[in-house]
Amino acid sequence: MLTLPHSAADGHGPTRILTAQRAGVTSVPFFAIGTQGMAGAQPVQTFRNFIDAALKEA
Numbered sequence: 001m002l003t004l005p006h007s008a009a010d011g012h013g014p015t016r017i018l019t020a021q022r023a024g025v026t027s028v029p030f031f032a033i034g035t036q037g038m039a040g041a042q043p044v045q046t047f048r049n050f051i052d053a054a055l056k057e058a
Contacts, residue, residue: 033050
């Protein structure tokens, strides 16, 4: 699981960015389920398809 500090003013900005890049985050927002990720704002149906595909893999 990717966890990052909450505050942008906490002094961990460079660490947060590096951690996200290593995890494959390419844009904000970024959503992860299991080992799959989805980048960027997406239509509701895209979220549904993403979740359904993850449930089939589980």
